[in-house]
Amino acid sequence: MRPPASTALLSTGIEGLDNILGGGLTPYRTYLVEGEPGTGKTTTGLQFLSDGARNGESVAYITLAETGEELQAVAQSHGWSLDGIHLHEVLPTEDLLQADQQYTMFHPSEVEMANTIALILSVIEERKPTRVVLDSLSELQLLADSPLRYRRQVLALKQFFSRRKCTVMLLDDRTAASADLQVRSIAHAVIQLEQAVKDYGAERRRVRVIKYRGKGIAGGFHDYNITRGGIVVHPRLVAAESRTIRRRAQLKSGLPQLDQLMGGGIEEGTSTLIVGPPGTGKSSLASQFVSAANAQGQRAAMFLFEESISNLLNRADGLNMGLREAMEEGQLTIQQVDPAELTPGQFAAAACRGELAGRQLGGVDLLDRQLPFFHRLAQAHV
Numbered sequence: 279m280r281p282p283a284s285t286a287l288l289s290t291g292i293e294g295l296d297n298i299l300g301g302g303l304t305p306y307r308t309y310l311v312e313g314e315p316g317t318g319k320t321t322t323g324l325q326f327l328s329d330g331a332r333n334g335e336s337v338a339y340i341t342l343a344e345t346g347e348e349l350q351a352v353a354q355s356h357g358w359s360l361d362g363i364h365l366h367e368v369l370p371t372e373d374l375l376q377a378d379q380q381y382t383m384f385h386p387s388e389v390e391m392a393n394t395i396a397l398i399l400s401v402i403e404e405r406k407p408t409r410v411v412l413d414s415l416s417e418l419q420l421l422a423d424s425p426l427r428y429r430r431q432v433l434a435l436k437q438f439f440s441r442r443k444c445t446v447m448l449l450d451d452r453t454a455a456s457a458d459l460q461v462r463s464i465a466h467a468v469i470q471l472e473q474a475v476k477d478y479g480a481e482r483r484r485v486r487v488i489k490y491r492g493k494g495i496a497g498g499f500h501d502y503n504i505t506r507g508g509i510v511v512h513p514r515l516v517a518a519e520s521r522t523i524r525r526r527a528q529l530k531s532g533l534p535q536l537d538q539l540m541g542g543g544i545e546e547g548t549s550t551l552i553v554g555p556p557g558t559g560k561s562s563l564a565s566q567f568v569s570a571a572n573a574q575g576q577r578a579a580m581f582l583f584e585e586s587i588s589n590l591l592n593r594a595d596g597l598n599m600g601l602r603e604a605m606e607e608g609q610l611t612i613q614q615v616d617p618a619e620l621t622p623g624q625f626a627a628a629a630c631r632g633e634l635a636g637r638q639l640g641g642v643d644l645l646d647r648q649l650p651f652f653h654r655l656a657q658a659h660v
């Protein structure tokens with residue numbers, strides 16, 4: 279098997295996560311991925327290993343809690359195959375359920391801890407993997423009867439892995455009794471996954487890199503989603519990075535009197551807010567700008583919060599604006615936004631990455647009740 283070059287950063291298998299990590303993971307280090315149950319640790323681990331397997335590396339998933347079948351089910355739900363990933367279960371045997379096994383002269387955890395560590399080491403010696411995922415640390419923490427023993431064992435594991443040129447992801451579901459910062463201090467970098475449920479809508483997930491030794495990272499929270507196919511991270515926008523100095527053109531509305539009122543049109547690269555009571559023609563005015571841009575061969579994107587796409591197109595047809603034709607020709611993209619399902623980070627990423635690429639005019643059609651969404655969007659980008 280081909281080991282990775284020592285200087286190149288390793289991909290986590292998740293593009294957005296690599297971006298916020300400043301390019302990826304330094305090889306031969308131990309990383310901690312922590313998050314409550316269901317936040318996507320196993321999925322992250324599998325994506326990291328799949329990336330290695332794709333490069334022809336030997337990779338191993340050592341599971342202390344989930345069975346091989348459960349892992350297969352996770353992979354299947356994303357449409358992945360686990361071929362090329364060595365799955366190794368280090369689970370308590372069914373013998374533990376026998377009554378006579380439940381009373382021993384020794385503290386049972388001491389024996390079990392020693393056995394568990396020995397099994398982990400034997401897998402590494404045998405398979406010589408370059409990437410390892412250990413799922414999950416809370417099992418080890420529960421077996422170690424004292425914080426001192428736990429820390430010593432994790433430190434010893436870290437040294438063992440590093441000497442054998444393994445890059446390791448330790449997964450921690452933080453369910454062990456005491457909230458513990460020991461492993462955070464030992465790990466080279468700590469990635470924290472979080473999820474929160476709002477009163478309405480899908481759960482909101484966000485990721486933060488708590489530390490990364492000797493490396494610049496994109497700090498703060500970044501939204502992510504779990505979809506079929508894996509985790510998608512939407513790195514937070516940094517306004518300063520997208521500022522450019524160039525001569526500004528003016529975009530015309532196609533209504534000479536209005537353009538005259540605005541000193542020639544709206545300036546490219548700026549934001550304009552159209553306000554007015556219901557029925558005063560805000561959406562129609564925005565459509566007018568879009569239609570004028572399309573007529574001059576410019577591309578435009580619209581995001582609709584309240585109105586449906588068909589309503590917008592029907593009204594535009596009635597006003598003879600030709601939005602439908604522009605959409606069919608690919609000059610105009612219209613995206614319906616459901617703020618209950620789409621997180622602010624996801625919306626920003628979609629707007630920047632795809633829908634707005636190469637487009638001169640972008641419009642968002644919203645009512646004041648969506649302002650909290652934009653408030654959070656602004657907060658997310660401070």
Ligand SMILES: Nc1ncnc2c1ncn2[C@@H]1O[C@H](COP(=O)(O)OP(=O)(O)OP(=O)(O)O)[C@@H](O)[C@H]1O
Pocket residue numbers: 313314315316317318319320321322352355356451504505506507
């Ligand atoms: N195909 C899929 N499409 C969308 N979401 C999915 C899909 N498969 C799994 N998920 C989501 O991923 C979540 C579980 O991810 P994962 O098993 O990686 O979490 P975990 O942090 O390892 O959990 P645990 O602590 O229980 O091991 C599920 O809660 C589910 O919402």
Ligand SMILES: [Mg+2]
Pocket residue numbers: 319320321344413
């Ligand atoms: Mg898991």
